[in-house]
Structure formats: structure tokens, C-alpha cells
Amino acid sequence: MRHGARRRRTALTAALVAAAMTVSLTAGCTRHGTADDARAPHRTTAPTGSAPPGAPLAVKIDNVPEARPQTGLDAADVVYTEQVEGGLSRLMAVYATTMPESVGPVRSARESDLELLRQFAEPTLAFSGAQRKLLPLIHQAPLRAASPDEAADAYYRSAEKGAPHNLYLHPARLLPSAPGRAALTTGFHYGPAPAGGTPESSRTVRYPSARFTFTWSARRGGWLVAMDGTPTVRSDGSRVAPATVVVQYVRIRSSRFHDTLGSNTPYTETVGSGKAEVLRDGRSFDATWSRPAATVGTAFKTADGGRMDFADGQVWVVFAAAPS
DSSP states (O other), rough: OOHHHHHHHHHHHHHHHHHHHHHHHHHHHHOOSGGGGOOOOOOOSSSOOOTTTTOOOOEOOOSSGGGSSSBBBBGOOOEEEEEEEEGGGEEEEESSSOSSSSBBBBBOOOOOOOOOHHHSSSSSSESSOOOOOTTTHHHHSSSSSSSSSTTTGGGGEEETTTTTOOOOHHHGOOOSSSOGGGGGOSSBBBSOOOOOOOOOOOEEEEEETEEEEEETTTTTTTTEETTTTEBBOOOOOOBBOOEEEEEEEEEEEEEEETTTTTTTEEEEOOOOEEEEEEETTEEEEEEEEOOSSTTOOOEEEEEEBBBBBSSSOOOOEEEOOOOO
């Protein structure tokens, strides 16, 4: 009897040690470094259900100097820039026609991301985490949440950068294949440039603590991107050069959320209407934008009311504060 009890105690101890090691390793793989990346209860399984056909992948990407150069930006169909706490910027890259091998660094989501993503049919949102009070809203939204808590095996840490700027995503582990251009229900139209426009060699958009500069390259047929004065490059060192850049003037207000320092999180309103500037083919076109509901894309019109077509290729949309 004593030998049997000892064997049972030994087996139980071994099981508890193994369980503790598993929890420790799992936590180490998913710690994001800051409280704004707070997580829901940890899970190591894939997100519930597979990505529906025709659903794009949206990835929140870090954009502070420590995060650069980013990986996978050049493969995105659309890159949105948004203002976050402290007047800094963050990116959301949307993938539908091409899935790169990796994307990152991946960072946390914001409340206004949910409104922006309503234009897509059940998109997959890859993000590192979110403010704790925001997490329930993300999981109630009509999207497939895919943070490391829902899909741990889709993420990895790079040794080339320090936390929290070193979390990267393998998109193929979330979407087995690119859904195709039909998934880009942005409302954008592509075609020849309209008549008119003003020759433009360079355009800078400023946030309180960040700036984006787009410089026309006839050789590349696109706008060379620089962020905070640093050229935005691909893994081979060549510049990221979207064919079209949209400066969309929107209302940026305070949201109901704050970061750990008490700074309010800005909310970028993407439903409504306003003015815009469209850069394509080395020219700038005055335009207007309209998005009457969150479930539809954004329509762009020329100054005379015609349809504003974009150049074929990648589009960057810079959300800038509308003049008050």
C-alpha cells in the first residue's frame, strides 16, 4: 500500500511539474510587453472556425522607430495609417491578393479599427492584444479575431528586435490562400487618371508626433514612402512605393479608452463624408469621400463630381484630421 501511494504521489508531482512548465512556456511566447496589449484568457488553438471564403486578412502593424523596417508592408493591397496615443501612428495592412511569408511587427488594436473593418465580410484581424475593456467589443464584432491568444502557432518572436516590437505573423497559418481581389470591398475604383490635377513631387502629412512623406518616382511608377523621415523599405532594401496615396480628412475625436499612462485613445471616424487628396501618376487631385454606413466601402469623387479612379496597385490611405 505504501509503495502504491508513493507511486501515485510521484506521478501526480510529475504531472503538476509538466503542467507548470507548459503554462510558463506558453506565457513566455505570448507576452506583449505593455498593458495596452492586455489579453483575454489564453488559448493555444486556432480561432474558432475557418476564415470564410472571400474574407481578407487585416494586420495591425507597429510604426515607432524601434519597429522599423517592417516586414510584409509591400505585399498589402491597402495600408491604412491612423493616429494613436501621444500623437504617434500605427498601420493596418489589408491582404487579399497576396499573402507574404511573414508580417510585422504586430501590435494592438484600437476601437476605431472595428468601424473601419465593417466594410469587409468577416475579415480576419491579426493583432497582439487590446485594452482590456475593448477586448469584449472585438470578440462581439463581425470579424475573426486572431491574436496570439486565439492562434498562438501563427506568431513568432524575432531575435532582431526587442519586445514589444518583435512579434511577427505567419499569414498562411490564418488563411490557407489569398481570397482574391473580390474580397477588397473598400469601395475603391481603379482606372485611368481623370483630367486635370496638379503636378506633385512630394507630399507630407503630419500627426502631432509622426509624419508621412510620399515622393513621386516616375521610374517606380509610385510614391516612395518615408515615415518620420526614415525611408520605408522592403526586406531587400528597396523602397515601398504605392501607386496611389489618399489623404482622407476625417474627424479624430477622443474615444472612451485610455492607455496605461492615462492618455486618451483617439477615435478615427471613417463613416461620414469629407474632403480628400488623391495622389497618383505624379499628380494631386482634389476629391471628396463618402461612406454612409459602416457596412459599405468609401466612394471617392473628383472635384466636378465624377468618379475618382485609383492607379492599379497598392493604395495607402492616410487618415488626417479635418480642419476644425
